[in-house]
Amino acid sequence: xxxxxxxxxxxxxxxxxxxxxxxxxxxxxxxxxxxxxxxxxxxxxxxxxxxxxxxxxxxxxxxxxxxxxxxxxxxxxxxxxxxxxxxxxxxxxxxxxxxxxxxxxxxxxxxxxxxxxxxxxxxxxxxxxxxxxxxxxxxxxxxxxxxxxxxxxxxxxxxxxxxxxxxxxxxxxxxxxxxxxxxxxxxxxxxxxxxxxxxxxxxxx
Amino acid sequence: xxxxxxxxxxxxxxxxxxxxxxxxxxxxxxxxxxxxxxxxxxxxxxxxxxxxxxxxxxxxxxxxxxxxxxxxxxxxxxxxxxxxxxxxxxxxxxxxxxxxxxxxxxxxxxxxxxxxxxxxxxxxxxxxxxxxxxxxxxxxxxxxxxxxxxxxxxxxxxxxxxxxxxxxxxxxxxxxxxxxxxxxxxxxxxxxxxxxxxxxxxxxx
DNA sequence: CCATGTGAACAAATTCACAGCA
DNA sequence: TGCTGTGAATTTGTTCACATGG
Numbered sequence: 001x002x003x004x005x006x007x008x009x010x011x012x013x014x015x016x017x018x019x020x021x022x023x024x025x026x027x028x029x030x031x032x033x034x035x036x037x038x039x040x041x042x043x044x045x046x047x048x049x050x051x052x053x054x055x056x057x058x059x060x061x062x063x064x065x066x067x068x069x070x071x072x073x074x075x076x077x078x079x080x081x082x083x084x085x086x087x088x089x090x091x092x093x094x095x096x097x098x099x100x101x102x103x104x105x106x107x108x109x110x111x112x113x114x115x116x117x118x119x120x121x122x123x124x125x126x127x128x129x130x131x132x133x134x135x136x137x138x139x140x141x142x143x144x145x146x147x148x149x150x151x152x153x154x155x156x157x158x159x160x161x162x163x164x165x166x167x168x169x170x171x172x173x174x175x176x177x178x179x180x181x182x183x184x185x186x187x188x189x190x191x192x193x194x195x196x197x198x199x200x201x202x203x204x205x
Numbered sequence: 206x207x208x209x210x211x212x213x214x215x216x217x218x219x220x221x222x223x224x225x226x227x228x229x230x231x232x233x234x235x236x237x238x239x240x241x242x243x244x245x246x247x248x249x250x251x252x253x254x255x256x257x258x259x260x261x262x263x264x265x266x267x268x269x270x271x272x273x274x275x276x277x278x279x280x281x282x283x284x285x286x287x288x289x290x291x292x293x294x295x296x297x298x299x300x301x302x303x304x305x306x307x308x309x310x311x312x313x314x315x316x317x318x319x320x321x322x323x324x325x326x327x328x329x330x331x332x333x334x335x336x337x338x339x340x341x342x343x344x345x346x347x348x349x350x351x352x353x354x355x356x357x358x359x360x361x362x363x364x365x366x367x368x369x370x371x372x373x374x375x376x377x378x379x380x381x382x383x384x385x386x387x388x389x390x391x392x393x394x395x396x397x398x399x400x401x402x403x404x405x406x407x408x409x410x
Numbered sequence: 411c412c413a414t415g416t417g418a419a420c421a422a423a424t425t426c427a428c429a430g431c432a
Numbered sequence: 433t434g435c436t437g438t439g440a441a442t443t444t445g446t447t448c449a450c451a452t453g454g
């Protein structure tokens with residue numbers, strides 16, 4: 001096996017969702033074709049994606065829902081917990097820190113950072129807002145492994161450099177800025193504005 | 206020209222961002238290589254992407270920043286305004302309705318819908334929350350062209366069907382659910398959880 | 411027998427390398 | 433001269449079709 005592509009990994013996440021849904025609905029086994037029909041996916045792609053990581057199906061039968069979900073969680077590394085540090089406690093950072101869908105499961109906000117001295121020391125739920133200087137200590141003490149950048153674009157590169165210097169190797173970047181990643185640091189950009197612009201393209205005739 | 210792929214279109218959005226940044230910094234002309242170096246992009250890809258829509262560069266020189274930005278806005282359809290209806294006024298819907306980065310520019314929230322009778326009639330800024338039955342009228346009167354789904358997963362398909370029935374043809378789906386799109390309706394899923402899971406994969410050794 | 415797992419065919423996207431033009 | 437625009441080469445991703453095995 002060479003190296004799983006983001007495309008494949010993202011589909012594994014989707015398959016996992018579908019399996020969780022099936023499990024909730026009491027389904028114990030499913031074939032790739034049934035799953036494809038049910039969730040608008042491609043059957044051969046499901047099989048190819050899964051086969052990349054092992055033989056999880058039963059020929060002539062299909063896949064067992066719970067065991068496969070377990071395998072996918074294990075492949076994706078979701079059998080561990082991941083602490084996240086949010087950098088930039090503005091409107092978006094606050095919303096993310098409070099948003100339950102972002103706290104649930106194996107991802108949990110464990111640290112908050114803002115460079116505005118007026119915000120430092122403030123609380124958000126059970127967490128206190130720290131100044132950037134404390135990032136290394138914060139990361140060390142909380143064991144945070146993911147950085148979440150919700151700073152203005154102009155501050156994005158600086159914030160990235162700061163979390164990387166503090167030992168973070170995986171970053172979710174909500175700032176609409178093109179940042180430079182040191183090798184070994186994984187960055188994912190989240191940018192609904194780009195999605196909106198794609199929709200705009202298709203809406204104009 | 207056959208049909209621009211989402212991949213290409215999303216890069217055009219990124220190029221536009223970079224050009225806006227260059228413009229702010231007073232740069233009037235830039236070559237594909239300089240732009241690639243500056244923003245961690247691929248020079249040949251910039252040229253291929255742009256060439257798909259016309260000849261915007263000057264051979265031996267490069268691209269003029271402002272005129273190219275204008276062209277990109279025009280290609281993406283950003284010379285028009287787009288009204289958005291948010292369906293599902295929970296934590297996320299409220300945050301999006303309030304989020305300035307989501308209100309600015311050519312995309313504007315013009316309608317709010319929730320099926321909870323206790324929320325209907327409530328205000329959020331200058332907008333009132335409407336019941337789903339009023340979607341067709343709301344869409345007609347506001348001219349909204351984009352639907353934003355911030356409902357629970359279980360309600361996503363119903364909400365999609367409702368906005369489509371009301372005349373919406375482009376949807377941004379924040380619900381982590383696999384929805385069925387009628388042909389002619391464009392759907393983009395926004396799902397930071399999938400990005401987090403990709404990061405988790407790379408973090409586990 | 412029937413759905414998985416997989417090589418082979420196909421399609422899409424990216425990179426290369428250079429012809430062509432300001 | 434130097435950078436764009438572009439066909440050709442390469443790489444990456446998807447679909448097909450069938451041999452394999454529970």
